Amino acid sequence: MAAKISPLSFDPNRPDFAPYGLTCVHWRPSPMRRPDHHNEVELNFLESGTVTYLLGGTKTVVEAGKLSVFWAAIPHQIIDYGDETAYYVATIPLQCFLQWRLPEHFVQPLMQGRLVSEASTDRTASDAQLFEHWEGDLLKKTPELERPVLLEMQARLIRLALNLPVRPKARPKRNRLTTITDTGLNKVEEIACFIAQNYTERLTVQQIGKFANLHPNYAMNLFQKTFGTTLINYLTQHRVSHAQRLLATTDHSVTDIAFQSGFLSISRFNDAFRRACGCSPREYRKSHEWTDGAVPASR
Structure with missing residues (x-):
C-alpha cells in the first residue's frame, strides 16, 4: 500500500468562497477561527476520531467510519475534534453533482443545509480504499483519471442515497431533477451561489432573476423543482x-x-x-x- 500523503489543514487566509474544484485529500482538523464556505459538495470520511462542525447554525458531529456529505456553500466551521482524528475530505463541483440527478430525498436535504450520513459502518473498509484511490489519482493531475474518479464518486453517492429512508408517499413521483435540462441546472447553480454569497444584502426575487438572466417567476419555479423549497x-x-x-x-x-x-x-x-x-x-x-x-x- 502506498505511503500516506501528509495531511492538509484549513488555511484561514484563503479567499472566502474560493473554489476547491474536484479534490480528495487527507485532512488534519485544526481550530477554525472563521467559517469556510465554497461551492462544492463536500464528502468527509473519518478513519478515526470525531469532528464537530458548526454547520450553518447547527452543531453537527461527523463520526468515524461513516461517509458524510454536505453542501459546503453553507458556512461550516470546525469547533471541536477528537484526539488522533484522521480523515479524508473530497469536494465535487456543484454543477457536476446536480447533473448526476441523484434522488430528490438525498439532494434536497443537502441543498437545504443538512448533513447526510451513512447509517452504518458496513462500508468502512471499502470507503477507506476508495478515498485513498481518489486521492492518489487526483494527485497525478491527469485529466483522464478524473472521469473514473467522478464515476466512482457518483456510484458511491447513489448507494448512499439508496440506503436512506424515504418518507412514504401516496403516489410515488418521478424525480423532478430528471425533467430539468443541464442549462437549467447551471442556472440553478448560479442562483444558489449568488444567494450564498449575498444573503446578508437586501435581495429580491426580481434581482435574483435578473442576475441569472431569467424571468423571476421562471427562476422561482426552476429553483423550487431543484431544491424543494422556494427562493424566499x-x-x-x-x-x-x-x-x-x-x-x-x-x-x-x-x-x-x-x-x-x-x-x-x-x-x-x-x-x-x-x-x-x-x-x-x-x-x-x-x-x-x-x-x-x-x-x-x-x-
Whole structure:
C-alpha cells in the first residue's frame, strides 16, 4: 500500500468562497477561527476520531467510519475534534453533482443545509480504499483519471442515497431533477451561489432573476423543482443560519445580529427565527452557550 500523503489543514487566509474544484485529500482538523464556505459538495470520511462542525447554525458531529456529505456553500466551521482524528475530505463541483440527478430525498436535504450520513459502518473498509484511490489519482493531475474518479464518486453517492429512508408517499413521483435540462441546472447553480454569497444584502426575487438572466417567476419555479423549497424560504434559511451562528459564538446584541444577517426589521427577524427554530433568538442564545469558547486555542 502506498505511503500516506501528509495531511492538509484549513488555511484561514484563503479567499472566502474560493473554489476547491474536484479534490480528495487527507485532512488534519485544526481550530477554525472563521467559517469556510465554497461551492462544492463536500464528502468527509473519518478513519478515526470525531469532528464537530458548526454547520450553518447547527452543531453537527461527523463520526468515524461513516461517509458524510454536505453542501459546503453553507458556512461550516470546525469547533471541536477528537484526539488522533484522521480523515479524508473530497469536494465535487456543484454543477457536476446536480447533473448526476441523484434522488430528490438525498439532494434536497443537502441543498437545504443538512448533513447526510451513512447509517452504518458496513462500508468502512471499502470507503477507506476508495478515498485513498481518489486521492492518489487526483494527485497525478491527469485529466483522464478524473472521469473514473467522478464515476466512482457518483456510484458511491447513489448507494448512499439508496440506503436512506424515504418518507412514504401516496403516489410515488418521478424525480423532478430528471425533467430539468443541464442549462437549467447551471442556472440553478448560479442562483444558489449568488444567494450564498449575498444573503446578508437586501435581495429580491426580481434581482435574483435578473442576475441569472431569467424571468423571476421562471427562476422561482426552476429553483423550487431543484431544491424543494422556494427562493424566499431558501434566502431566509441562510439568514437564520447566519443569525444562529452569531448568537452562539458572539456577544453581539440581538438587534445587531438581525441586521447583520440581512433582515430589514426586528419583527421579521423574530418571526422568521421562531418559525425556523421554535424559539426566540434570546432563548436560542441561552440554550447554546456550549459554543462559547468551544473552538480550542491550541492542540
